[in-house]
Amino acid sequence: MLDLIYLIGGLALILVGANALTDGSAAVAKKFRISDLVIGLTIVAFGTSAPELVISLLSSIKGSAEMAIGNVVGSNIFNILMIIGCTALVLPMKVGEGTMSKEIPLVILSSFVLAFFANDILLDGGTVNVISRIDGLVLLAFFLIFMRYTFAIAHNGSETESGEEQKIKEMPGWKSALFILGGLAGLIGGGQLFVEGASGIARSLGVSESIIGLTLVAGGTSLPELATSITAALKKNSGIAIGNVIGSNLFNIFFVLGCSATVSPLPMGNINNVDVAVLIGSSVLFWLVGWFFKKRTITRIEGALLVICYVAYTGYLISQQASV
Numbered sequence: 001m002l003d004l005i006y007l008i009g010g011l012a013l014i015l016v017g018a019n020a021l022t023d024g025s026a027a028v029a030k031k032f033r034i035s036d037l038v039i040g041l042t043i044v045a046f047g048t049s050a051p052e053l054v055i056s057l058l059s060s061i062k063g064s065a066e067m068a069i070g071n072v073v074g075s076n077i078f079n080i081l082m083i084i085g086c087t088a089l090v091l092p093m094k095v096g097e098g099t100m101s102k103e104i105p106l107v108i109l110s111s112f113v114l115a116f117f118a119n120d121i122l123l124d125g126g127t128v129n130v131i132s133r134i135d136g137l138v139l140l141a142f143f144l145i146f147m148r149y150t151f152a153i154a155h156n157g158s159e160t161e162s163g164e165e166q167k168i169k170e171m172p173g174w175k176s177a178l179f180i181l182g183g184l185a186g187l188i189g190g191g192q193l194f195v196e197g198a199s200g201i202a203r204s205l206g207v208s209e210s211i212i213g214l215t216l217v218a219g220g221t222s223l224p225e226l227a228t229s230i231t232a233a234l235k236k237n238s239g240i241a242i243g244n245v246i247g248s249n250l251f252n253i254f255f256v257l258g259c260s261a262t263v264s265p266l267p268m269g270n271i272n273n274v275d276v277a278v279l280i281g282s283s284v285l286f287w288l289v290g291w292f293f294k295k296r297t298i299t300r301i302e303g304a305l306l307v308i309c310y311v312a313y314t315g316y317l318i319s320q321q322a323s324v
Contacts, residue, residue, distance in 0.1 A: 003204075006197030010190040011223065017186025018227030021047060024179025026237055027171045040243020041103070041150050044228055047184040049251045051191035051221035053259070059213075060260040066269040068260045069118075069131070070213020071221060072252045073275050076111070077214075078222040079245045079252075080282040081310035087229045088303025093238045095290045095298060098153075103246045104290070106146065108283040110253040113142065115276045118268050129268040136261030143254035150247075187224035195220040210270035211321050215314060222248075249283075278313050285309070 021044060029039040052075050059068035087093060117135040120126030171179070198216040225248050232240040260266060289302040 003197040003200035006193045007201070010192070010194030010197060010220075013186045013190025013193065014223045014227050017183045017190060018224060018231050019183070020179045021183025021187065022228055022231045022235065022237065022240060023171075024176045024183060026232075026235070026240065027176045028180070030170065031173070031176070035153070035239060038150060038153050038243070040232075040240040041247035043180065044240055044244045045247025045251055047180070047187065047224075049225070049248045049256065050184065050188045051195070051224065052252050053256045054188070054192070055195060055217060055221055056256050056260045057263065060264045060266060063264070065266040066210040066271060067213040067217065069257070069266055069268060069271045070210050071217050072257050073114075073271060073279055074214035074218025075222045076249045076252055077279050077282050077313065078219050078310065079225055079249055080286045081306045081313070082219075083222065083226045083229050083245055084242075084286060084298060085303045085306030085310065086226065087233045087241050088298040089300050089307070090230055091233045092300055092303075093233060093241060093298045095242060095296045096239070097296065099242060099246070100287065100290050100296060103243075104283075104287045107246055107249050108280070108287060110142070110250055111276075111280045111283045113139070114253055114257070115273075115280060118271075118276055119273070131257065131261040131266040131268070133262055133265055136258045139254045139258030140262065143250070143258060146250050146254060187228075191221050191224055194223060211317055214271070214275060214317060282309070
């Protein structure tokens with residue numbers, strides 16, 4: 001009963017926090033003439049990825065490597081297939097040309113980098129697949145490069161991704177800061193409550209740690225991204241919605257996994273190449289749907305396709321758990 005209360009209370013906090021964060025960050029973007037995409041790639045993405053950082057770091061410190069890796073891999077898959085899919089179902093999203101040619105390819109690159117680091121047995125003849133401290137430091141170096149690129153976008157004054165003047169509420173600086181900080185607090189606190197409730201329910205049903213990491217924990221820690229992206233799309237801030245997912249995915253692999261592996265090497269355990277292949281496939285599909293049907297617009301049909309892919313992957317994980 002307590003786990004169910006955590007689950008529902010966490011979801012409520014996440015929804016309230018997402019709305020406050022979107023309003024606050026959009027107001028900052030308008031005030032400083034920063035594009036929605038840059039705000040989504042930085043403030044919103046890092047804020048909504050804070051639950052992944054906390055969960056993965058704690059899991060790494062406590063020796064639960066599968067939870068740490070599964071959280072990141074599962075969250076990134078959820079971000080693309082469910083968040084982009086559900087957001088497009090609510091409202092088709094226009095994707096900027098720069099996003100198609102630069103930012104989404106970075107997401108694909110990050111997935112391949114993880115695949116290389118996670119295949120010591122296949123590529124280097126090792127005895128076990130592990131993301132080492134050296135791998136972690138390299139991931140952090142990639143993160144610094146990404147941050148340099150993002151600040152370059154802001155400096156060059158990239159245009160709003162939707163190509164339209166957005167109707168954003170103006171508010172004084174102190175109020176914007178209050179909305180952003182309050183929104184982040186609601187997202188992080190709500191995410192932790194949700195994960196605690198969901199994990200308690202899953203463990204009572206005898207589900208393995210890797211499956212919990214790939215599904216419930218990943219989905220729970222990604223709820224802030226889902227709520228923020230849908231809220232941003234409804235307010236016609238598609239740059240924040242898409243930038244949020246791109247920034248979160250890059251933050252998760254380069255920074256969250258980088259920090260976690262630097263603290264303690266992460267054996268892959270039951271997180272295998274099927275899961276990594278789904279991550280790569282999802283990233284490539286994200287890029288492809290931007291070009292099909294209606295150029296540089298993710299339509300409702302494409303959104304439905306992404307959601308169906310996630311349901312199929314979840315079904316595969318459940319079937320694997322049942323066969324154990």
